[in-house]
Amino acid sequence: MTGSSPSSPPLVPDTRPALRRSAGRRGGGPDRSFYLLALLAALTILALIVLVGWELYRGSRLAIHQFGPRFLVSSEWDPVSDVYGALPFIYGTLVSSLIALLIAVPLGVATALFLTEMAPVRLRQPVITVIELLAAVPSVIFGLWGIFVLVPWLRDHLFQWLKHYLGFLPLFTGPIYGPSMLAGGIIVAIMILPIVTSVSREILRSVPNLQREAAYALGATHWEVIRIAVISYARRGLFGAAVLGLGRALGETMAVTMVIGNRPEISASLLAPGYTLASVVANEFTEATSDLYLNALFELGLVLLAITILVNVIAQLMLRTLAGGGGAVKAH
Amino acid sequence: MELAPTFLPSPARQSWRRWLSRGVTALMGLSALAVITPLFLVLYFLIREGASSLDWNFFTQLPKPAGEPGGGMANAIVGTLELLGMAASVGVPIGVMGGVYLAEYGSARANYWLRFAADVLNGVPSIVWGMVVYALLVVPFKTFSAYAGGVALGLMMIPLVMRTTEEVLVLVPQSYREAGLALGIARWKIITVIVIKTALKGIVTGVLIALARVAGETAPLLFTALGNNFWNHNLGEPIAALPLQIFAYAISPYDDWHRQAWAGALVLMLLILGCNVIVRFFSRERR
Numbered sequence: 001m002t003g004s005s006p007s008s009p010p011l012v013p014d015t016r017p018a019l020r021r022s023a024g025r026r027g028g029g030p031d032r033s034f035y036l037l038a039l040l041a042a043l044t045i046l047a048l049i050v051l052v053g054w055e056l057y058r059g060s061r062l063a064i065h066q067f068g069p070r071f072l073v074s075s076e077w078d079p080v081s082d083v084y085g086a087l088p089f090i091y092g093t094l095v096s097s098l099i100a101l102l103i104a105v106p107l108g109v110a111t112a113l114f115l116t117e118m119a120p121v122r123l124r125q126p127v128i129t130v131i132e133l134l135a136a137v138p139s140v141i142f143g144l145w146g147i148f149v150l151v152p153w154l155r156d157h158l159f160q161w162l163k164h165y166l167g168f169l170p171l172f173t174g175p176i177y178g179p180s181m182l183a184g185g186i187i188v189a190i191m192i193l194p195i196v197t198s199v200s201r202e203i204l205r206s207v208p209n210l211q212r213e214a215a216y217a218l219g220a221t222h223w224e225v226i227r228i229a230v231i232s233y234a235r236r237g238l239f240g241a242a243v244l245g246l247g248r249a250l251g252e253t254m255a256v257t258m259v260i261g262n263r264p265e266i267s268a269s270l271l272a273p274g275y276t277l278a279s280v281v282a283n284e285f286t287e288a289t290s291d292l293y294l295n296a297l298f299e300l301g302l303v304l305l306a307i308t309i310l311v312n313v314i315a316q317l318m319l320r321t322l323a324g325g326g327g328a329v330k331a332h
Numbered sequence: 333m334e335l336a337p338t339f340l341p342s343p344a345r346q347s348w349r350r351w352l353s354r355g356v357t358a359l360m361g362l363s364a365l366a367v368i369t370p371l372f373l374v375l376y377f378l379i380r381e382g383a384s385s386l387d388w389n390f391f392t393q394l395p396k397p398a399g400e401p402g403g404g405m406a407n408a409i410v411g412t413l414e415l416l417g418m419a420a421s422v423g424v425p426i427g428v429m430g431g432v433y434l435a436e437y438g439s440a441r442a443n444y445w446l447r448f449a450a451d452v453l454n455g456v457p458s459i460v461w462g463m464v465v466y467a468l469l470v471v472p473f474k475t476f477s478a479y480a481g482g483v484a485l486g487l488m489m490i491p492l493v494m495r496t497t498e499e500v501l502v503l504v505p506q507s508y509r510e511a512g513l514a515l516g517i518a519r520w521k522i523i524t525v526i527v528i529k530t531a532l533k534g535i536v537t538g539v540l541i542a543l544a545r546v547a548g549e550t551a552p553l554l555f556t557a558l559g560n561n562f563w564n565h566n567l568g569e570p571i572a573a574l575p576l577q578i579f580a581y582a583i584s585p586y587d588d589w590h591r592q593a594w595a596g597a598l599v600l601m602l603l604i605l606g607c608n609v610i611v612r613f614f615s616r617e618r619r
Contacts, residue, residue, distance in 0.1 A: 020437060038432045051468075055468060130371055132608075134370060136604050138547070138575060139551070140600075147582055224349065254575075286558070305457070
C-alpha cells in the first residue's frame with residue numbers, strides 16, 4: 001500500500017507532532033514545570049466555565065428552592081413582598097435581541113457581500129477599519145449617545161412616523177416615551193453589526209473562486225453570481241454568524257440599560273419600555289436588600305448564562321463544522 | 333446553422349437582469365454606508381459635547397457634589413489605569429501560557445476543545461463576570477474592592493489573549509525550534525527565549541487589543557470596583573473608573589454631570605482609539 005502511494009514523503013519531515021507528543025515526558029525539572037504551567041493555564045479556561053456556572057448556581061440556590069420552575073414563567077417582580085418571576089426579563093431580552101438581529105443581519109450580510117464581492121479594492125480596507133473601530137466603542141458610550149442623541153431623535157421622528165403609518169399594528173401602539181424596547185433593539189443592532197459583518201466576511205472569503213467563475217461562465221450577472229454561487233454556498237456559515245450575533249445581543253448590558261426604559265412589563269407594543277435580564281441585574285444588584293432578592297438576581301444571571309452559552313455553542317458548532325474542524329473563524 | 337432561439341433570453345429580460353444586478357449593488361453599498369455611519373455620529377457628538385467640557389480641571393480634580401459646578405474625573409482616569417494594570421497581571425500570564433500550550437504542546441483533539449471553550453467563554457456576558465467575581469471576592473472579604481474589579485477584567489482578558497497568542501506563536505517557523513533542539517537547548521528555554529521572543533510584537537498587539545476591549549467595560553465593575561468619588565489609597569477598597577463614572581453621570585438628572593459624562597466618554601474613547609492606533613502601527617510593521 002505505502003509503496004504504491006503516489007505522493008512521495010516531504011523532503012523535510014514535520015517535527016511538530018513528535019514535539020507535541022514528547023511534551024512534558026522527557027526533560028528534567030524546569031522543562032516539566034514549564035509544561036505543567038502551560039497545561040495549568042490552558043485548563044484554567046475549562047475551570048472558568050465550570051466556576052462561572054457553579055458560582056451563579058450557588059448564588060441563586062435560595063431562589064431556586066423557593067420558586068422552582070415557576071420562576072421562569074411568573075411575571076411578578078415585587079421586591080417589597082419578596083416575590084420574584086423572570087418572565088418579563090426573559091421576554092425583554094429575547095425581543096430586544098430579535099429586533100437587533102432583524103436589523104443587523106440583513107445589513108451586516110449585505111455589507112459583507114459588498115466588501116467581498118463588489119466594492120472597489122481601494123474602498124475595502126478603509127471600510128473594514130471603520131467597522132473594526134465601531135466594534136471598539138464601549139457599550140457605555142453607545143448608551144450615553146443613545147440617551148442624549150438617538151432616543152430623542154427616535155421619539156420625535158421615527159416613532160411618530162411608525163405610529164402614524166403603522167399604528168394599526170399592535171406593535172406600534174400606545175404612548176411614545178422614547179426609551180423603549182425598539183430603542184434598545186436598535187442600539188444593540190448597532191453594537192452587533194461589527195461582529196456579524198466581520199464573521200460574514202470571513203465566511204464569504206472562504207467561498208472558492210471556482211464557484212463564482214462557474215456562475216459567470218454560465219452568463220450570470222453580478223447579483224446572480226452572488227445569489228446562486230456565493231450565498232447558497234455560504235448559507236450555513238452566514239447563519240452561524242447570525243447566531244453568534246444573537247449570542248452577543250443577549251448579553252449586552254449597559255447601552256440597553258440606558259435606553260430600554262427599565263420597566264418589568266410585557267407589552268405587545270415595541271414603543272413601550274421593557275427590561276432585560278442583564279439590565280435588571282445591573283440596576284438592582286447593589287440595591288438588593290434581602291437574601292432572596294439577591295438570589296433571584298443571581299438566578300436571572302444563571303438564566304442569561306444558560307441562554308447565551310447555548311446560543312454560543314450552537315454558533316461555534318456551525319462555524320466550526322464549516323471550517324473543517326480547525327476553527328478557522330477566530331475569536332472576536 | 334443558427335442557435336435555437338429558445339436558448340437566448342429576450343432583450344427585455346436581459347436588461348431587467350442587468351438593472352436588478354445594479355440595483356442590488358447600490359443597495360449593498362448603502363448598507364455598508366449605514367453600518368459605518370453610527371461610528372461617525374458617535375464620534376461627532378463625543379467631540380461636540382465632550383471637547384467643550386474638557387479642561388485642566390477635568391484631569392486634575394475630584395468630582396464635585398451635585399449642584400456645584402466644575403470638578404473633574406482625575407480619580408476615575410487613574411482608577412481605570414490601575415484596574416487595567418491589575419487586569420493585565422491576571423489576564424496576560426494565564427492567557428499567554430494558555431496560548432503557549434495550544435501552540436507548542438496540545439494535541440489536535442485537546443486544542444479543538446480548548447479553543448472551543450475559549451470561544452464560548454468569550455461569549456459569556458460581561459455582567460455575568462461581575463456577578464461571579466462578586467461571589468468570589470466581594471462576599472468573602474465583605475467589601476467592594478479594586479482587586480475584585482481588576483480580577484473581573486483580567487478573567488475576561490484570558491480567552492482573548494490566549495487565542496491571539498496562539499495565532500502568532502504558530503507563525504514562528506518550526507526550523508527555529510529545531511535549531512534550538514539541535515543545539516541541545518531545553519524546551520522551555522526554546523519557547524521563552526526563541527519562540528516567544530520572535531513573536532513578542534504579535535503577543536503585545538494581542539494584549540493591547542484585549543486591554544482596549546476591557547478598558548470600556550462597565551458591567552463587570554458595577555458590583556466589584558463599585559466606583560468612588562474620592563482617591564483610592566488602598567486597593568482593598570472601592571475604586572473609581574471612567575466607564576462607571578460616565579454611567580453614573582449619564583443617568584443623573586444634572587446638566588453639569590451630563591457634560592462631564594460626555595467629556596469622560598471622549599477621554600475613554602481617545603484612550604481606546606489610542607490603543608487601536610498603536611496596534612495598527614505594530615501590525616503594519618509586521619506584514
